[in-house]
Amino acid sequence: MCCSGFLKIMMFVFNGAIFLAGAAILGVGVWVEVDSGSLLGLLETVEDAPDELSQLANVSYLLMGAGAVLLVIGFLGCCGAVRESRCMLMMFFIIVLIIFLVEVAGAIVLFVFQGLTDQLLMDVEIQVIKEIRVKYGEDEKMTSRWNATMKEFKCCGYKNYTDFDGSPFLDQYKSYPDTCCFQNVTTCTENNAGASNIGGCFQKFMDLIEENTVIIAAVALGIAAVEIAAMVVSLILYTKAGKKD
Template identity: 65%
Template sequence: MCCSGFLKIMMFIFNGAIFVAGAAILGVGVWVKVDSGSLLGVLEEIEDVPDAFAQLVNVGYLLIGVGAVLLVIGFLGCCGAIRESRCMLMTFFCIVLIIFLAEVAGAVVLFVFQGLVKELVVDLETQVRKSIEKDYGNENSLTNIWNHTMDEFKCCGFMNYTDFDNSPYHNMHGKLFYPPTCCNATRDGDVVVVCPALTARDSRVPGCFLKLVELLEDNAVIVAAVALGIAFVEIAAMVVSLVLYCKIGDNKA
């Protein structure tokens, strides 16, 4: 009896962690979808973007789905422990096992095909340049998204200020000026402060893609720690649920 009580407490702890993680992921997913002024918004405006990057647009839906599934799993595990339902515990075990195997498979695929990332980035850069040259300064939706992204991340273009060469905005100002963020300038209300080409070159404001990579690298340890923590909780929850499942079976025998 004492052992069963301890197992139930452990189930509550692990499933509580899963439930909280699900709520957090769900919240992030909703935030990503609501935040239209981001790099994901830029991808939505680009034609012929590589498929691997085009799918990033749906990352918000993916996070919402994963968060919702984790919420259900956390509830299922706690409910199964309270009611001592072998069916619910086994269902919980199978779902967590499938998710864990999918995570391992995803990690293996990323490791094996990481060499393709550079090739995909080159393809993406080409399409982004074409999009900027065609519509920046001419198409309000894309222009506003780029301006919001550059203001928020303090960056300039995809790789650097030269991405705006031959764009409608560039041509509109005599091919000598760039967006204000390319030289650390600010907007004066609704008036766009142009950035001289020489200043843009000397200011060396990094591209938005480089800023994104820097952000990911700076938080790589946190991401890895969270991933390992989730994997540990999943394994521990599966072990405890299986032991509790067998214990309940012995008590009913």
């Protein structure tokens, strides 16, 4: 009886962690979706984009879906432990196992096909720069999103100021966006933009990820450990519940 009570407490702890992780992921997904200045939001403005690029633009929906599933799993695990329901405990185990296997498979695919990922990034760069040179300064939605992103990340274009060469904005104003030059520059000419050497938004975004790599890896490993522990505890409770029947 004491052992059973301890297992229930551990089940609550593990599922509480899963529930909180789901809430956090759901929150991030909502933030990415409503944040018009997000770099991912710019991908929605790219026409004739590869299928992989279009899917990347919908990453917010993927995050919200994953967060919602984790919330349901956390609730299901707690209910199964309290009621000692074999059906709920087994359902919890199967769902967590599927998610864990998908995570492992995704990690393997990313590792094996790293070269293809690099090629995809090159294709994205070419397509996005093409869009900038055709639409920036003419398409109001696309221009406002780029302005918001460049202001937020303190960056210039996707790669650098040359991304705006030949754009409607440069043709009309004979200057580059203000974010491509230092603040003390009156007019952001080509010489001033080159001297300022403001980095591109993609590199700033990657730098942000690299700065938090340890945190991201720790969270991923923590979630994997909690999933394994929760599966083990749920199986033990499932077995004990079966003996009572």
